[in-house]
Amino acid sequence: MVRKQIEKLLSDAIKKLGIDGQASVSFSSLPELCDYQSNSAFVLAKQSSQNPYELANNIVQALEKTEFFTFEVARPAFINIKLTQKGYNHFANLLFQDERCGVKKLSNQKVLLDYGGANVAKALHVGHLRAPIIGEALKRLYKFLGENVISDVHLGDWGLQMGLTELQLFEDGELDYYFSGKGKEPAFTLEMLNQAYPKASARKNQDEDFKKRADEWTLKIQNKEKPYFEIYKKIREVSVKEIKKHYEELGAEFDLWFGESDADQYIGKALDIIESKGLSRVSDGAVVVDVAVEGENVPIPKKSEEEVQRYKNPMPPAILKKYNGGALYATTDIATILMRNSEIGGLDRIEYIVDARQKNHFVQVFRVCKMAQISPADQKLVHIGFGTMCGNDGKPFKTRSGDNIKLEDIINMLIEKAGQKLKSNGVEYDRHLALQIGVAAMKFGDLSNNVGKDYVFDLDKFLSFEGKTGPYLQYTVCRINSILNKAQEDGGEIIIASDDEKEIVKNILKLNSSYEVAYKEKSLNNLCLATFDLASAFSTFYNNHKILTEKSDKKKASYISLLKLVRKALTQALAVLAIEVPEKM
Ligand code: ARG
Numbered sequence: 001m002v003r004k005q006i007e008k009l010l011s012d013a014i015k016k017l018g019i020d021g022q023a024s025v026s027f028s029s030l031p032e033l034c035d036y037q038s039n040s041a042f043v044l045a046k047q048s049s050q051n052p053y054e055l056a057n058n059i060v061q062a063l064e065k066t067e068f069f070t071f072e073v074a075r076p077a078f079i080n081i082k083l084t085q086k087g088y089n090h091f092a093n094l095l096f097q098d099e100r101c102g103v104k105k106l107s108n109q110k111v112l113l114d115y116g117g118a119n120v121a122k123a124l125h126v127g128h129l130r131a132p133i134i135g136e137a138l139k140r141l142y143k144f145l146g147e148n149v150i151s152d153v154h155l156g157d158w159g160l161q162m163g164l165t166e167l168q169l170f171e172d173g174e175l176d177y178y179f180s181g182k183g184k185e186p187a188f189t190l191e192m193l194n195q196a197y198p199k200a201s202a203r204k205n206q207d208e209d210f211k212k213r214a215d216e217w218t219l220k221i222q223n224k225e226k227p228y229f230e231i232y233k234k235i236r237e238v239s240v241k242e243i244k245k246h247y248e249e250l251g252a253e254f255d256l257w258f259g260e261s262d263a264d265q266y267i268g269k270a271l272d273i274i275e276s277k278g279l280s281r282v283s284d285g286a287v288v289v290d291v292a293v294e295g296e297n298v299p300i301p302k303k304s305e306e307e308v309q310r311y312k313n314p315m316p317p318a319i320l321k322k323y324n325g326g327a328l329y330a331t332t333d334i335a336t337i338l339m340r341n342s343e344i345g346g347l348d349r350i351e352y353i354v355d356a357r358q359k360n361h362f363v364q365v366f367r368v369c370k371m372a373q374i375s376p377a378d379q380k381l382v383h384i385g386f387g388t389m390c391g392n393d394g395k396p397f398k399t400r401s402g403d404n405i406k407l408e409d410i411i412n413m414l415i416e417k418a419g420q421k422l423k424s425n426g427v428e429y430d431r432h433l434a435l436q437i438g439v440a441a442m443k444f445g446d447l448s449n450n451v452g453k454d455y456v457f458d459l460d461k462f463l464s465f466e467g468k469t470g471p472y473l474q475y476t477v478c479r480i481n482s483i484l485n486k487a488q489e490d491g492g493e494i495i496i497a498s499d500d501e502k503e504i505v506k507n508i509l510k511l512n513s514s515y516e517v518a519y520k521e522k523s524l525n526n527l528c529l530a531t532f533d534l535a536s537a538f539s540t541f542y543n544n545h546k547i548l549t550e551k552s553d554k555k556k557a558s559y560i561s562l563l564k565l566v567r568k569a570l571t572q573a574l575a576v577l578a579i580e581v582p583e584k585m
Contacts, residue, residue: 052077105146116153132252155259163218356385414438444470492557
């Protein structure tokens with residue numbers, strides 16, 4: 001809001017001077033000197049071969065009169081801008097009156113976000129944590145900024161794990177009812193699945209025959225043969241119920257609960273399109289599409305006979321059909337894009353929030369879709385690859401025995417640790433509250449890192465009620481709520497009197513511009529930081545000012561409004577980050 005206004009003033013002055021160009025303004029990198037700065041005189045002077053310092057002075061001379069800002073030229077050619085007292089008052093009240101605290105909408109694109117990715121029949125684990133955290137926040141950010149967003153959980157429910165799980169259950173005698181008519185119809189439970197899949201998965205690595213049979217079994221499910229497909233549907237139901245519970249605890253909400261299996265009806269069509277365009281070929285019985293571009297897949301000459309062929313910048317072909325005709329991960333992703341474009345349509349972007357290690361998979365899928373025109377040329381397909389969650393040793397977060405930690409265990413750990421924290425603060429234990437705080441700690445700890453980077457999952461640090469943490473932000477809002485409840489007053493015009501209050505206004509303006517940064521970078525770390533900075537500016541103000549006992553009615557009314565403004569700006573940001581604010585803590 002303010003930055004744009006200053007840019008407009010400067011740009012008008014530039015125009016007046018007969019120079020073709022726009023001004024750009026940023027927050028000051030030297031806050032003790034000024035609030036905003038512009039380096040445009042450097043850029044424009046170069047273009048028109050003028051002296052930059054003179055040009056900066058000419059621009060400032062040509063400015064239209066304003067009561068809200070002062071402009072000053074500093075050598076070599078910076079334009080330093082400060083908000084005046086009037087400016088602070090004016091903008092604070094504008095922010096206060098605005099329904100969105102001054103945050104403007106940016107785009108009206110239609111976007112599909114794919115960010116769940118839990119797998120049916122397998123227990124969710126630590127690797128499934130970041131997608132719902134980041135995806136939910138990006139979804140809310142895009143919506144808040146005006147986009148039409150559809151979220152799809154895209155369950156992994158059409159792969160080898162189904163065949164493995166069923167085959168194992170069969171061998172353990174759990175499926176006798178279906179195959180030999182003996183006994184009762186089994187009631188599938190989560191425990192059964194949690195046992196069967198890991199057992200089968202370990203076995204497939206050692207037992208070639210078992211793996212082949214699991215492949216066959218998978219194909220039978222994919223061909224919807226009886227009773228394989230019936231059993232699969234039951235297993236899926238048990239699994240999805242559990243997955244829903246976990247996503248709910250994490251506060252991830254999906255518009256669509258589709259899985260890979262829902263794209264099955266589009267697999268044939270997609271393969272036909274690809275084949276009719278001459279893009280696919282058969283290799284060892286499998287159907288593949290070459291996707292490598294120049295500079296990729298360059299063979300490195302063999303040194304010896306034993307050495308296997310190696311490639312520089314490897315980009316293997318996308319495999320769309322297995323030797324036995326079965327569909328693979330890439331096949332269902334391609335078919336899903338065809339489904340989305342046929343059934344939803346008008347999508348400007350499809351974005352995937354998936355582990356960065358799946359980069360090649362998405363490169364393959366996107367290239368096939370573009371070559372086959374399954375995705376229109378002007379549609380953006382984006383993989384937002386996230387980094388790995390690491391333990392304190394900097395290595396991927398694992399159990400002592402080296403297994404992936406189950407999501408359920410992580411959630412229980414969050415609740416337990418947050419509960420202990422509450423107890424030590426003298427608050428009565430409440431599971432819901434502990435979950436709210438634990439999840440907030442984890443989310444803020446996650447989102448305050450750049451999405452693409454690995455980070456250390458340090459729960460004790462994340463759970464602190466002080467510093468850059470989720471609980472600190474929750475606590476700040478609770479504190480404001482409690483003051484406003486005690487005050488029971490409407491508030492009045494905001495009059496910015498002290499530096500502490502100026503800092504609050506500046507930090508709200510910074511927070512507001514960080515939405516755009518988050519949107520452009522597809523990462524929420526800046527927004528997290530700006531939210532924290534506002535909370536800490538508030539704390540400073542609160543420590544230095546008596547609010548409830550303020551004698552001047554006018555001043556007190558201004559404080560109350562300022563508090564309401566801070567609360568709104570904070571809750572607005574926390575809502576985007578999908579961090580809940582408890583009633584009290
Ligand atoms: N199920 C996959 C996994 O666990 C993630 C799915 C991501 N989404 C997608 N459209 N491929 O790795």
